Amino acid sequence: MQYINTKASAQEAAISFRQATINGLAAEGGLYMPANIPQLDKEWLAHFAEHDDLDIAYTIMSALVGDSLSASALRRILQETLSFDLPVIHVRDNIHVLELFHGPTLAFKDVGARFMSRCLSEFRSSDTVYVLVATSGDTGSAVAHGFHGVAGVEVSILFPKGMVSPFQQYQMTSLGDNIQAIEVDGTFDDCQALVKQAFRDESLSDMSLSSANSINVARLLPQSLYYALAYKQMLLQNKQDKLVISVPSGNYGNITAGLILKHMGVPIHRFVAANNANDAVYRYLQSGQYAPQNTIATYSNAMDVGAPNNFVRIQHLYDHSYEAIRRDLSAHRYDDQATLEAMTRYYNEHDYLLDPHGSVGIMALEASLQPDEQGIFLATAHPSKFETAVKLAVPSFQMDSVDLTDCSKLEMAADYADFWEYLRGLG
Ligand SMILES: *Cc1c(COP(=O)(O)O)cnc(C)c1O
Numbered sequence: 564m565q566y567i568n569t570k571a572s573a574q575e576a577a578i579s580f581r582q583a584t585i586n587g588l589a590a591e592g593g594l595y596m597p598a599n600i601p602q603l604d605k606e607w608l609a610h611f612a613e614h615d616d617l618d619i620a621y622t623i624m625s626a627l628v629g630d631s632l633s634a635s636a637l638r639r640i641l642q643e644t645l646s647f648d649l650p651v652i653h654v655r656d657n658i659h660v661l662e663l664f665h666g667p668t669l670a671f672k673d674v675g676a677r678f679m680s681r682c683l684s685e686f687r688s689s690d691t692v693y694v695l696v697a698t699s700g701d702t703g704s705a706v707a708h709g710f711h712g713v714a715g716v717e718v719s720i721l722f723p724k725g726m727v728s729p730f731q732q733y734q735m736t737s738l739g740d741n742i743q744a745i746e747v748d749g750t751f752d753d754c755q756a757l758v759k760q761a762f763r764d765e766s767l768s769d770m771s772l773s774s775a776n777s778i779n780v781a782r783l784l785p786q787s788l789y790y791a792l793a794y795k796q797m798l799l800q801n802k803q804d805k806l807v808i809s810v811p812s813g814n815y816g817n818i819t820a821g822l823i824l825k826h827m828g829v830p831i832h833r834f835v836a837a838n839n840a841n842d843a844v845y846r847y848l849q850s851g852q853y854a855p856q857n858t859i860a861t862y863s864n865a866m867d868v869g870a871p872n873n874f875v876r877i878q879h880l881y882d883h884s885y886e887a888i889r890r891d892l893s894a895h896r897y898d899d900q901a902t903l904e905a906m907t908r909y910y911n912e913h914d915y916l917l918d919p920h921g922s923v924g925i926m927a928l929e930a931s932l933q934p935d936e937q938g939i940f941l942a943t944a945h946p947s948k949f950e951t952a953v954k955l956a957v958p959s960f961q962m963d964s965v966d967l968t969d970c971s972k973l974e975m976a977a978d979y980a981d982f983w984e985y986l987r988g989l990g
Contacts, residue, residue: 567596568591568595569593569594569879570594578595580629580632581632583780584780585683585692586773587775588774594778597627603626608828612795623824624641627787636685640682650796651796658928658940669945673708675783680706683716683781684714687715691771692716693772693989694775695721696758697757698720698722698727698735700728701731703735706718708734709775713741718775721745721754721982722744723750723751728949728951733966733970736967736972745973746973751858753977761986762774770986784820787820787821787823790820790825794806807936807938808831808938809924809928809939809940810941811866812836812871813867822877835895836893836927838894839897841858841861842896847874848892862919862949863919863923864919895931897922897923897926902952903919906922909922916946918943918944920942920943921941921943
């Protein structure tokens with residue numbers, strides 16, 4: 564399996580999964596994609612419900628990883644990665660929830676972060692690898708936990724001041740050791756710009772820099788397993804026909820992994836992108852014009868991305884055809900008020916406590932789902948991570964508060980010169 568740069572003008576040669584993981588970002592700011600989407604065996608697909616979860620994960624990931632990992636290494640990594648439940652639960656009528664928050668940081672990015680950290684540790688040469696990651700909240704927590712204590716990897720996490728929840732901040736700043744959290748006086752897009760500039764900076768080329776954002780193929784691709792394992796659970800209940808999956812989307816890594824899985828042959832009917840006020844893809848699907856915008860802060864802060872990085876991967880997957888994208892993907896957008904209202908409604912009427920991301924996800928599914936379809940929305944984070952919104956929507960719900968006193972972080976302006984100084988101090 565070879566990986567190519569989505570930016571054709573860069574004329575970068577195709578490389579292995581291993582090299583794409585190490586590089587993170589492709590030349591000229593492009594992203595890596597599989598050169599061809601591998602096709603799953605029809606006979607194997609016909610018996611999908613009979614395969615055990617680890618075999619499903621192995622078959623899918625070995626097709627994507629190729630010979631970059633030995634069979635035994637890949638099996639071991641998958642076993643360590645998928646060590647918690649991913650249940651599909653019936654909510655009402657033809658609506659189900661895939662709960663992705665049973666991992667160590669209570670949000671879906673645990674799977675990608677655990678898979679990637681173990682790949683990097685396998686792939687590195689003797690040098691220390693410096694992982695740089697910009698986060699709007701949950702990536703940072705998942706990467707901090709996924710990489711904590713992994714040998715030869717030093718992690719720097721940049722998060723926007725005042726825009727992550729106390730719980731998320733706790734998870735990024737409480738570990739120490741090889742994990743350094745940096746609070747940037749700016750937005751998520753500022754954090755992302757600092758990281759991108761460091762990757763392009765020739766004066767840092769002696770350091771082995773790597774990313775852990777969803778731009779990295781080793782973070783992005785294992786997320787396809789969520790959809791595969793959800794499909795299996797629906798198959799076991801005979802509800803697999805016309806399966807529609809609604810994905811609360813920010814940087815569009817998770818939904819891209821789902822679309823890739825569909826292209827590999829797993830028969831998911833279509834996808835819905837659930838947007839908050841950061842609605843660049845919603846507007847694209849309405850108009851055919853892609854116009855990224857500045858980030859707007861919302862309660863579903865892990866989706867506060869004005870210019871979604873992975874959108875170019877979706878365009879690449881569909882040969883830049885607007886019509887083809889629209890056949891598989893629709894989008895809906897909701898503001899904070901609607902987000903709180905759906906949280907209240909589902910708690911009162913269906914006894915289900917949503918977090919703000921899941922709330923946007925279920926609304927998009929409700930709006931899109933037809934009576935002859937089965938729907939799943941992804942609950943991407945546990946509600947306890949979003950105290951402010953839960954308190955407003957469901958005041959009767961009791962939650963523990965978070966103590967940040969023993970945590971450590973660096974504070975920094977959104978200024979590349981300062982970030983450069985910091986990086987030079989590392990190695
Ligand atoms: C990261 C995240 C999202 C958005 O996922 P993308 O892959 O960036 O689209 C949604 N919800 C939660 C809780 C997240 O952490």
